[in-house]
Amino acid sequence: MTGTEKDQTDFSNKRIMTDCGTRRPFSSGHSMYSRMHSHGHTGRLREGMRTRKMPKIKNSFKELYKKLLTNQETNIFIAAIKLGIFRELSYWKSSEELAEKHNFDPENTAVIMNSLASLDLIEKKKGLFRNLPAAEEFLASNDDTYLGEFFLSSFRWYNLSSDDICSLVKYGPDKCMHKNKTESEGIWAEQAELSVNYQRAGMVQLASRIVSSLPEFGSFRKMLDLGCGPGLFGISIAMGHPSMNAVLFDRPAVSKVAERLIGEYGMEDRVKAVGGDYINDPLGKNYDLVWASMTLNFAGDSLNDVIKKVCDSLNPGGVFVSFSDGKTNGGTKPKEMVLGTLMPALYGNDMGLNEGVIAGAMLKEGFKSVHSRAVMTPVGEVMVDTARKEV
Structure with a gap:
């Protein structure tokens, strides 16, 4: 017997330590298959191997x-x-x-x-x-388009854990801690501050292009930015017009943010901020244009009443432009809008509006015509509904 053969023989007689204790290693002469064969089990084993097959895969995961x-x-x-x-x-x-x-x-x-x-x-x-x-x-850099703080705030808004979602689906919002607190004036003002750079990092520029492309734009004398937030939509639209005046309307605490920004952009002579509740308070009158960006989502059951108030506030031939999410495909698309309103929806306050809801309410509440189109934005696809009041 050679040295190599001896080493192999010695190895076959050694016991190997495993997680389950010691055992003698299998060899060709002492394999499980050999033992089963010696006891006449070969047929049953082969039969079992024939009955189980690898699955046929139709899709990729x-x-x-x-x-x-x-x-x-x-x-x-x-x-x-x-x-x-x-x-x-x-x-x-x-x-x-x-x-x-x-x-x-x-x-x-x-x-x-x-x-x-x-x-x-x-x-x-x-x-x-x-x-x-x-x-x-x-x-x-910490300049007018820095979005770090906005993303951090949005992350807290979107960041529902899988456990939170499971609890909300199992037990409903009434038995879960409510995280969607949006009634505090301070919270609204804080959100307005966080939205300043978000608005001027591409959103107000898009809004200004939409409004300035209207054939009536040159004849506008007065506009309303309804639910203005920090007010940069109305400020930017007014800045792009040679003489139009603008009213920025939102909750009192939010309107103070807008008032500060009016001063920063030197528009005090043509733009003013007004505090109020657009559902219950008067909106003013004699507007040629009303702009509402992500505003009508908060109207809830008062949507039609708010749109009627907007129609009444416009001059004959006036234009109402709503810039809002419009869910399609039975409320399943676009993904950004469905997921963006997930938290309030699970807590019983679904602020997402399906496509056609705003346009339908516009026609019902007195507007002569409505034109709707989808516009791609940095936060996903948004529906622009443009309604015109009869001359």
């Missing part, structure tokens, strides 16, 4: 698996904002430099930087990292 990563993507993005990473990457920088400057863990800093690059938020070349254009414009 790729899209299902991607859902697992979506939450991780969001958390990485939010963590990077909190850590101030985007503020550091206007110029090429290594992960080691970033870690040293902020006293971060070097290895995990490299991990998070590579992860951000995988999400196409930053780019990596030769071991250095830099913001890609969108991150640079909206997350790098």
Whole structure:
């Protein structure tokens, strides 16, 4: 017997430690199959092997698996904002430099930087990292278009855990802690402040293009921004017109935010802020244009009454433009609008409106004609309903 043969023989007689204790390793002479064969079980084994087959797959679970990563993507993005990473990457920088400057863990800093690059938020070349254009414009510096605080606030709004959702589905909103508190004047004012940069980071520019393209735009003398929030829609539209005056209308605490911004943009001579409740209070009169951005969602059962008040406030031939979500496909699309209103919907206050609801109410409450079209925005597809009052 050679040395090699002896080693193999010795090994076959050794016992191997496993999680389940010690056992003698299988060999060709002592296999389970051999023992079963010796006891006449071969036929039954082969029969069992014939009856079980690998399943035939008709679809890929790729899209299902991607859902697992979506939450991780969001958390990485939010963590990077909190850590101030985007503020550091206007110029090429290594992960080691970033870690040293902020006293971060070097290895995990490299991990998070590579992860951000995988999400196409930053780019990596030769071991250095830099913001890609969108991150640079909206997350790098604390200017008029910085959206870091807006994203952090939105994350808190959207971030329902799977346990929260399960509880709400099982027991309903009455037996779950209500997180959708929107009645405080202070909360409304805080949200208005957080919406300032959101509005001027592309939304007001889009609104101004929509309104200025109206054939009646040049003849407008007075407009109302209904539920104005910080008021930048009305301010921007008025700034794009040579002489039109504007009224910015929202809750008293919110109107103070709008009043401050009127001053910042030097529009005090043509724009004023008015505080009130557009469901119960007068809206004013003699308007040629009424603009409402994501406002009618909050009208609830008073939607038709509010639209009637808008119609009555307009001059003959006046125009009402509603810029709002319009869910399609039985309330299942577009995804951004369905998920964006998930929390209030689960808590019993679904603010999402289906496509055609606003347009139908406009026609019912006295408008002569309505034209509806979908417009793509940074936050998803939005429905623009343009109603005209009879001359």
